Amino acid sequence: MEDDTSYTISQLAEEFGVTTRTIRFYEEKNLIHPRREGQKRIYKPADRVRLHLILRGKRIGLSLDESLEIIDLYDPSGNNKDQYLALIRKIEEKKQQLHLQLNDIEHMISDLDRVQEQCKRELNPNEAQ
Amino acid sequence: MEDDTSYTISQLAEEFGVTTRTIRFYEEKNLIHPRREGQKRIYKPADRVRLHLILRGKRIGLSLDESLEIIDLYDPSGNNKDQYLALIRKIEEKKQQLHLQLNDIEHMISDLDRVQEQCKRELNPNEAQ
């Protein structure tokens, strides 16, 4: 049942539109941990997912460290009750942050909507608003 | 009818939780243009709004240049038909970008929701889900 697909560094680079340098840099910063075959890196689906999460994080303005924090929330690396509770709290915090960002973006969009409407009114001053 | 409120640099810094250095830096980058009284900067409500927009941009991961682009969309600095049409298109593009970000964030939130639910299930394995 385990997926034995694997990728080279340039395959992933191509797929996600980043350079190989970038991917190696992420490894240097401990965001990804590909295995080695000889001296070459080989990437498994799990690594691909991590890369995907990092890049999604980047798109919404997270730093690499922040993305790493979120990725770490995915692996329940501890197994006792307290750690689960702590994890749930952390996740709650992250979600709140994200909701704040959602708010900012929604405001920005509706601001732009207003400006756009104003523009259109300038163009057609005669039409009923 | 004009609002003659004005602010010092440190008032704004305090209000928005940034340093005065940051605000001066934004001026150096042509994001804000306060007037001078002697050699001191004096900030008007319009400047405050610009600062607010910049910081909102930062929170959602925009660069200063990107924020500036958006801010510029607010001032219909041109007045002919073509310029309005161009402006409307630009705004549409920005909105689309923002919708993509919205999507990323929503996905991230629902991912975290799932992880959190899974955590809770680990804690109470007996309860009906």
Place this chain on the structure above:
DNA sequence: TTTTTAGTTGACGTTGACGTCAACGTTACT
């Protein structure tokens, strides 16, 4: 009048996130 208390202008330092070589090692063809 001296001393705080803002504020100002440089100039240089720093940090994060990579880019850009250079020098080298495999593997795969020809």
Place this chain on the structure above:
DNA sequence: AGTAACGTTGACGTCAACGTCAACTAAAAA
């Protein structure tokens, strides 16, 4: 055996977005 094509490890460069510090000015308070 030679030569591409792809990979590797340093090491250094770069750019944005500030931080830090020094040396100065102006106004206000003690």
